Amino acid sequence: MTLTYYALTGAVLVGLGAYGLLAVPHLIRRIIAFNLMGSGLFLFFGAAGARGGVPDAIPQALIITGIVVALSASALAVGLVVALARRSGKAFLPDDYPADDEDRAP
Amino acid sequence: MTLALDLALCVLILGVALASVAGGGVFRAVIFFITYGLFVAMAWARLGALDVALAEAAIGAGLTGVLLLAALGRLRRMNATSPPHRTGLHLPAAFAGAALACALGWAWFALPAPSPPDLGPVMPQSGVGNRVTAVLLNFRAWDTLLESIVLLAALLGVWMLAQDKDWTAPLGPRYHAQAGGVLASFGRLLPPVGLAFGVYLVWAGADSTGGAFQGGTVLAAVGLVALMSNVMRPPRVSQGVLRAALVLGPAVFLCAGLLATASGGAFLSLSPALAKPVILTIEVALTISIAVTLALLVIGASGDGEYAP
Numbered sequence: 001m002t003l004t005y006y007a008l009t010g011a012v013l014v015g016l017g018a019y020g021l022l023a024v025p026h027l028i029r030r031i032i033a034f035n036l037m038g039s040g041l042f043l044f045f046g047a048a049g050a051r052g053g054v055p056d057a058i059p060q061a062l063i064i065t066g067i068v069v070a071l072s073a074s075a076l077a078v079g080l081v082v083a084l085a086r087r088s089g090k091a092f093l094p095d096d097y098p099a100d101d102e103d104r105a106p
Numbered sequence: 107m108t109l110a111l112d113l114a115l116c117v118l119i120l121g122v123a124l125a126s127v128a129g130g131g132v133f134r135a136v137i138f139f140i141t142y143g144l145f146v147a148m149a150w151a152r153l154g155a156l157d158v159a160l161a162e163a164a165i166g167a168g169l170t171g172v173l174l175l176a177a178l179g180r181l182r183r184m185n186a187t188s189p190p191h192r193t194g195l196h197l198p199a200a201f202a203g204a205a206l207a208c209a210l211g212w213a214w215f216a217l218p219a220p221s222p223p224d225l226g227p228v229m230p231q232s233g234v235g236n237r238v239t240a241v242l243l244n245f246r247a248w249d250t251l252l253e254s255i256v257l258l259a260a261l262l263g264v265w266m267l268a269q270d271k272d273w274t275a276p277l278g279p280r281y282h283a284q285a286g287g288v289l290a291s292f293g294r295l296l297p298p299v300g301l302a303f304g305v306y307l308v309w310a311g312a313d314s315t316g317g318a319f320q321g322g323t324v325l326a327a328v329g330l331v332a333l334m335s336n337v338m339r340p341p342r343v344s345q346g347v348l349r350a351a352l353v354l355g356p357a358v359f360l361c362a363g364l365l366a367t368a369s370g371g372a373f374l375s376l377s378p379a380l381a382k383p384v385i386l387t388i389e390v391a392l393t394i395s396i397a398v399t400l401a402l403l404v405i406g407a408s409g410d411g412e413y414a415p
Contacts, residue, residue, distance in 0.1 A: 067319075
């Protein structure tokens with residue numbers, strides 16, 4: 001029963017992360033949403049790996065690998081956001097607000 | 107009683123996750139995300155996966171938190187504009203998220219429970235007592251070798267984002283710590299404790315909870331504290347020692363794999379007699395590389411003389 005709680009929590013986290021990734025324009029918040037998705041999947045996977053009674057070592061090792069890779073992907077993403085902000089002065093993608101310039105035009 | 111604890115933990119995890127996605131303010135979102143990482147680490151401990159709990163607390167909550175806070179600081183100093191806050195639910199995205207969550211929930215009940223492979227009989231050949239370490243460095247060494255190379259590739263990607271004129275400048279933003287302030291004191295107090303703990307985690311990882319990744323992360327954190335409090339000088343891309351430390355782990359790992367091929371085995375296979383010393387050698391080299399790579403990933407590319415707050 002306990003495992004089901006954690007697996008379903010993981011499933012909801014993946015959905016929440018996907019929502020954030022699609023709906024939230026601020027890029028740092030998108031990186032957070034992306035991390036929530038990853039960590040939700042890990043939780044689901046880890047709970048699934050523990051169904052045999054004792055926690056299985058193979059999913060655990062893969063999850064540790066995944067956590068480290070998620071950090072390196074986030075660091076690269078942060079680097080890209082900072083580079084974008086340096087060039088354009090914005091912390092969001094222009095595609096998310098295509099109507100911005102038209103609105104300001106008389 | 108324990109059921110109530112698990113249920114409360116799940117509710118807390120979902121609550122802080124929701125707050126970091128939907129709450130107002132980016133800074134608040136980052137803080138909620140750090141809290142989220144700590145709650146998830148507790149969930150891992152409840153699931154009996156202590157190695158994952160350590161990795162999540164150190165990397166997921168700790169280093170990712172520092173990375174995001176530092177990014178916010180950099181954006182603020184550049185006066186980057188935030189997008190206007192949207193209120194209300196973004197319906198298509200909500201539908202996609204809900205569908206994904208439902209599909210995963212359905213999969214949990216629909217899929218048959220697998221019988222996990224029993225590592226018990228092969229553990230004596232692995233050379234270590236911790237099963238997770240045995241999987242990481244012996245049974246599935248390929249994954250770990252490629253992961254160490256992924257880390258290196260990510261760092262190269264971060265460095266490539268620097269402007270040409272900044273290439274030889276010190277890495278990361280410039281930090282300043284008030285003399286006698288909290289940061290300056292912690293910069294002197296924490297590193298010795300952190301060093302001892304990090305080395306202990308690596309050493310203990312062979313037979314109990316811990317390992318190269320967790321230990322390496324603690325050592326990276328020590329480096330970050332020392333950098334931020336100006337106890338240590340910021341590194342530069344051109345430093346030979348730094349570059350050597352970055353490739354040491356993957357290089358030793360590759361050499362060990364190739365030596366196994368040369369002595370008649372498969373690539374990355376370990377003979378039971380030599381497994382323990384070879385794994386320890388790889389772990390020490392990997393820890394050094396992981397620590398340096400993670401710390402450099404977190405501080406980022408050379409900034410154009412920008413100061414941290």
